[in-house]
Amino acid sequence: MSGLVVYFSRNGENYFGGELKNLEKGNTEVIAEYIHELTGADLFKVEPSVEYPIDYMECIDVAKKEQKQNARPEIKETLNDISSYDTIYIGFPNWWGTLPMPMFTQLEQLDFGGKTVKPFVTHEGSGFGTSKKDLKKLCAGADIKNGLSIPGVNVGDAKGTVEAWINE
Numbered sequence: 596m597s598g599l600v601v602y603f604s605r606n607g608e609n610y611f612g613g614e615l616k617n618l619e620k621g622n623t624e625v626i627a628e629y630i631h632e633l634t635g636a637d638l639f640k641v642e643p644s645v646e647y648p649i650d651y652m653e654c655i656d657v658a659k660k661e662q663k664q665n666a667r668p669e670i671k672e673t674l675n676d677i678s679s680y681d682t683i684y685i686g687f688p689n690w691w692g693t694l695p696m697p698m699f700t701q702l703e704q705l706d707f708g709g710k711t712v713k714p715f716v717t718h719e720g721s722g723f724g725t726s727k728k729d730l731k732k733l734c735a736g737a738d739i740k741n742g743l744s745i746p747g748v749n750v751g752d753a754k755g756t757v758e759a760w761i762n763e
């Protein structure tokens with residue numbers, strides 16, 4: 596069975612277990628790479644054409660505005676065809692309760708009919724928030740499986756948890 600990980604992750608200043616830290620690799624990317632290592636799934640990173648500010652406070656402002664406007668920020672590269680994959684892992688950080696808006700830009704371009712979707716989120720306490728409701732709309736026609744929610748501070752130790760979830 597061939598898999599694909601479609602994910603968003605931002606490196607830069609972020610809260611990490613209650614403290615502001617500069618992350619060289621985003622938390623969600625760490626999990627995406629575990630999935631790649633464990634299953635051989637391909638990786639597709641959704642990257643906005645205009646990068647988010649490194650500064651955490653500036654970033655949360657920009658993200659909040661985008662969400663309020665229900666924006667579809669332009670992305671560097673768009674994936675259009677997932678027909679050769681059976682399982683799509685969808686990963687993102689919880690941003691203001693749901694997926695970062697560039698994930699909406701990307702996921703709306705894809706035909707999820709007949710696909711298996713396994714969603715995962717990293718967060719600072721809110722888990723999936725309301726994102727599962729959004730995912731249902733974004734992945735119409737997919738069989739959406741149990742999601743995996745990991746606090747950002749735990750990603751370094753999460754490989755076993757990720758493996759168990761993959762095999763559910």
Ligand SMILES: Cc1cc2nc3c(=O)[nH]c(=O)nc-3n(C[C@H](O)[C@H](O)[C@H](O)COP(=O)(O)O)c2cc1C
Nearest residue numbers: 604605621622623688689691692717719720721747
């Ligand atoms: C713009 C923004 C909004 C966020 N909103 C939330 C939130 O509503 N709830 C939460 O638990 N964490 C929130 N966080 C924290 C991130 O979800 C968490 O740090 C995540 O692990 C970051 O993943 P990344 O490093 O892959 O980008 C927010 C972070 C940012 C930058």
